[in-house]
Amino acid sequence: MEAYIYDAVRTPRGKGKKDGGLHGVTPVRLAETVLRALRERNGLDTSLVDDVVLGCVEPVGEQGACIGRIAVLAADYAQSVAGVQINRFCASGLEACNMAAAQVMAGQATFAIGGGVESMSRVPMGASGGAWAVDPQVAIKHYFVPQGVSADTIATKWGYSRSAVDAYAVESHRRAHAATQAGWFQGSLVPVRDGSGLTILDRDELIRPQTTLSSLAQLKPVFAELGENYGFDAVIRQRYPELERIEHVHHAGNSSGIVDGAAAVLIGSLEAGERAGLKPRARIRAFASIGSEPSIMLTGPSYAAEKALKRAGMHAADIDLYELNEAFASVVLRFMAVMDIPHDKINVNGGAIAMGHPLGATGAMILGTLLDEMERRGVATGLATLCVGAGMGTATIIERL
């Protein structure tokens, strides 16, 4: 059985702070918004949906206790629709789509929804704790360092200077602004509204078109102090003994922004679409997740992409358009270098550096963005991928119909 994408929607990304546009909106409400949008845009009989798989990276507090099912209830889907919450850190949203697709491919679901939600302003990063950074039995043995130090190590190891990573960031803002101005996100962007229908937020809040190399040059590297004073540089240098030192180049301006948001992708079999009277937009050709070296942590996308390409019987050059989550600029620069992908084929409408990275939702968001842009350009194939905490990568290849 094959799995098809019928629709993909996302909320705007609100600044993940107290003064952010979505800070007053509960994460359940964010998830509910995208689920309602899928139903309304497609006239979907939700009783045809077997499962809603939602990614969420900090599943505690109001995001805890299986927000997948709670969002289903909040969105007034049919009672029979199950819900589940999954966590593959930053790739959760894409993994949720892959798991939904897998259910369809296995013939065990008619329609399934993959997506994700994260209100980073309400449930902050680290809220769910975890062993990776803290438990001595894993942290010491596996050379745990904070992600930013990993990103700086990628820049050091592959030789990306501060100006190279900053230049990438400037371009991300430029592209995101241009795409927004041209209305290219409009097709999938679902405004978040209150109970009376008043708009709370209808645009991505973080894009700063005025960003320049010289404005970014003012920012101090964020991870230098952590690296130098708390031993993390020394730790990762033990894992990468060829490096004499770690050059700290990342800062808030060339790393992904902290935002709130949700996304959902409707996935189903061909027959399911026929029964519901829906036309599929893309076929899911292959997907993969993979583990990579956990200390440098963020090199997984190339391995995940290669694994998915192999499964699809394709090569990197066969892909017309790429989306790689802009967790940090160095992650994308390395991916382009090792996969030999030109900058004009990847993140063509900007990414998380400009628009933010709502952890659990981003994967589903970039899958939708990829599909929209493939349709706009009329190209056939696309690959979405993300780097993942603790050394993983997840990738999905889609083919436009």
Next chain:
Amino acid sequence: MIDYTLDQDGIATLSWNMAERGQNVLNAESCTAFISAIAQATEDAAVQGILITSAKADFIAGGDLAWLQASDDAAVLFEQTRALQRALRRLESCGKPVAMALPGSALGGGLEVALAGHYRVAADNPKARLALPEVTLGLLPGGGGTQRLPRLIGIQAALPLLLEGKRLKPAEALKAGILHAVVPAGEEVAAARAWLLGDGRQAAQQPWDVKGYKTPGGAVSSPAVQQLFMAANAMLRQKTYGNYPAPAWILSCVYEGLITDIDTGLATEARYFVQAVLSAEAKAMVRTLFFSMSEANKLAGRPAGVPKRRYGKIAVLGAGMMGAGIAYVSAKAGLQVVLLDTSLEAAERGKDYSRKLVEKQLQRGSLPAEKGEALLARITTTSDYAALAGAELVIEAVFEDRAIKAEVTRLSEAVLGPDALFASNTSTLPISGLAEASSRPERFIGLHFFSPVDKMPLVEVIVGRQTSEATLAEALDYVQALGMTPIVVNDSRGFYTSRVFSSYVLEGLAMLAEGVAPALIEQAGLLAGMPVGPLALTDEVSSELVYKIAKQARQDLGAAYQARPGEEVAERMVGLGRLGRKVGLGYYDYPADAKKRLWPGLAEVFPVAALQPEVGALIERLIAVQAVETAHCLAENVLTAPRDADVGAILGWGFPAFRGGPLSHIQGQGIPAFLAQCERLAAQHGPRFAPPALLSQMAAEGRRFYPR
């Protein structure tokens, strides 16, 4: 073992008093006795309060390392550990107040026993120390220390004490919240009794057994403690390079144990404790750092039958850095010291070294003013050999030049008494050759101190061809009087320490010549457990010295000389004027206002190969080359005791302690396996890795360096 008394007030006193031992220690027998005494006191309805103390000067000195070293059965050790833990838990939760009266030190298991009391009072004893020093021997507290201390004073305050084994004086322990009171020595038992009969009646509960107890400073789940662990994990790896498991297990005891209740936490601690005791690292560290070091300090290598010599006056020739340091440590040990140089000014400059050290200690308050003055008054400076009259030992620390050394030998012997010793502090020139200048070579010996002398506790005692047994014995008496650790070696080029140390340095230089990236070489040295990478170390001693020693050996040995690949690298660097740190240029650049950085030009002189080796292969070479060189020293009779090899390596040049020394390292992997490794490395990298026949013989006969 445990003196048990019950008085008319219902106070049961359990006084530790191990027969035939200077100190109380925890071992299978004493624990059994203590556990049954605890059972008696807790179960006897007549007992109203329990007082635990010691009949000896100290409370309990810790675990019996001979017992732990012999332990090889996890199940047995786990049960023994749990039995003591359960008894201490019973003690603190029996409902009767428990007071601990500490007359002196409470170390390791001793402090752990004390922590199981509700009230701890210590004598104001200047010699007393409270500490959990297990980690320094690759062990961890297994008597509840990792659970009770953080529950008592908080995780953040407890971690340094657990991870570094820091020793606290009673006043510091009081301030840290570990003690409840410090009283004049001799009053501690009375103070404990008073508490038991007074406030203790309402305080028979540990804080962690009181309802609503919260860990001081925050629970494991609190953001502050989560961050604390994140940083502690990283800083531990930064410091240990992942080579020392015990401190990581200690962190785990605290992390895991404080998430749970104390009973579960104690079981967690017992599991890690057993793992630590049985670990190869602890076995190696306990063997060398405790047993071998104790033997060396007790002068195990001293010839028997020579009366112990007590020194009153010694002389040091040459007031340079080494001479100045030797003068300081000798005066500190209470000896009169004549410090002689070519001019009085030069000798005074040497004495300034002592003045500076004394001043620093005065400022820190670690030395009373009158003691500092007396120390300095014991150092007499001079340029006149007549001042040497009456000296029982002369140590020359003049330039490494045979002619100068010969001259000072003759000048000294002219005024010395017949039973005075003459010692050379040479680090490079064979002693037997220097002794040729002496009119009584049987009284001539080598005393190789390490720099800086006041910080480096090792002395390599070098026995020349004609050195008498009495001279060796008396030289060892001097080292002991300094409170330093001697090893005894027979005369040979580079003796033992310089020779094996050089093998490490030269191996690093050889790698550079092969095209290994400099940063990788340096990190390989550190990952191997060495304190400094080989290139940085060469810069410290200077490429010039490395080159000169090689040149000298080449001259002296002629055709017999076997060049080592790294020597050419040192020669190249000398040719480039990059002598090392002393000129600010070496393998590193030494900017005045920043940390040293590898010299970027190094890649032009020694091009970096496109294909780099795995770091593990480099670590293997850097350690194996030292181990095989040490085995050669043993085979050539330069070394006569494995103990001296291992102690000398760790104290002398920082050979990784977790390996227990080069011979313990060989024994740890097994002599046959080491032989196979050497043969493979010799085939790959050259004859410097070829093992001595001694090792093959030992393998064939199933012999070992140490019994276990």
